Amino acid sequence: MDYPLLLLGGTAEARTLAAELTDRGVRVISSLAGRVDRPRLPAGEVRIGGFGGAEGLAAWLREQRVRAVVDATHPFAERISAAAVAASRQAGVELLRLERPGWDRTDSEQWRWVSSLDEAAQLAGQLGERVFLTTGRQGLAAFADNREQWFLIRCVEQPDPPLPERCSIVLSRGPYTVEGERELMREYGIEVLITKDSGGSMTAAKLEAAQQLGVTVLAVRRPHRADVPTVTEVSDAVAWVLTRWDTTA
Ligand code: NAP
Numbered sequence: 482m483d484y485p486l487l488l489l490g491g492t493a494e495a496r497t498l499a500a501e502l503t504d505r506g507v508r509v510i511s512s513l514a515g516r517v518d519r520p521r522l523p524a525g526e527v528r529i530g531g532f533g534g535a536e537g538l539a540a541w542l543r544e545q546r547v548r549a550v551v552d553a554t555h556p557f558a559e560r561i562s563a564a565a566v567a568a569s570r571q572a573g574v575e576l577l578r579l580e581r582p583g584w585d586r587t588d589s590e591q592w593r594w595v596s597s598l599d600e601a602a603q604l605a606g607q608l609g610e611r612v613f614l615t616t617g618r619q620g621l622a623a624f625a626d627n628r629e630q631w632f633l634i635r636c637v638e639q640p641d642p643p644l645p646e647r648c649s650i651v652l653s654r655g656p657y658t659v660e661g662e663r664e665l666m667r668e669y670g671i672e673v674l675i676t677k678d679s680g681g682s683m684t685a686a687k688l689e690a691a692q693q694l695g696v697t698v699l700a701v702r703r704p705h706r707a708d709v710p711t712v713t714e715v716s717d718a719v720a721w722v723l724t725r726w727d728t729t730a
Pocket residue numbers: 489490491492512513514516529530531532533534535537538553554555557558559560561562564616617677
């Protein structure tokens with residue numbers, strides 16, 4: 482019996498990990514939430530859609546005889562990570578968290594840390610009229626009542642209402658370049674950039690561009706997470722998995 486690894490994905494590092502492990506003969510089942518219509522598919526097996534909370538995930542782990550779980554979901558995907566912790570405990574399966582480091586900046590005039598999108602929405606009102614929102618499709622309702630400002634909203638797919646009254650929507654998917662980001666922010670006269678502390682290089686160009694243009698960055702802090710074994714590099718996740726797999730069997 483070829484016991485699989487469950488890899489909770491939806492991130493670039495999850496795709497890299499899937500490729501590295503399948504190359505080494507590990508049977509990987511990647512799981513995606515199914516939020517986007519045409520997801521970038523990882524190597525190996527893929528399943529798409531929710532499990533039905535921690536209970537559903539625990540049952541799935543038992544059914545599929547999963548040997549270990551790597552949670553490589555986005556730093557802001559709180560619910561699936563919490564379910565992974567509870568379900569792995571219930572099913573008696575080891576869990577590793579792979580999470581890229583956040584952006585390491587201190588609070589300053591040009592870089593302000595906030596705890597939530599609501600706080601970002603309130604603070605942005607005091608900082609400038611033209612706002613670039615790169616926080617994703619979910620949570621835009623926090624800005625919907627804001628009539629004083631104009632928003633450039635960038636998402637992978639069309640966001641659902643409620644949206645701010647005065648806005649333009651750009652649909653695109655990274656990675657982005659510093660020049661491209663600078664041009665975009667210049668073209669739209671951006672004064673404030675709102676981002677989640679996603680970390681990583683895929684979306685970091687906007688931060689460099691904002692600094693060059695003197696645009697204020699409002700960065701939403703990562704949510705608190707359960708204390709589980711965590712690595713920040715794909716290579717460390719590969720090593721963790723390989724010590725648990727006998728790929729010659
Ligand atoms: P979330 O709030 O933690 O999850 C909501 C529900 O979606 C979960 O309870 C689970 O449903 C299902 N789900 C989430 N990730 C899943 C996965 N990898 N496989 C199977 N089911 C999953 O997550 P989210 O913030 O909506 O993010 C959804 C996905 O998009 C994640 O996989 C994440 O890696 C990716 N992503 C998120 C962001 C972000 O900013 N949040 C950015 C980029 C990519 P059930 O309870 O039914 O199991």
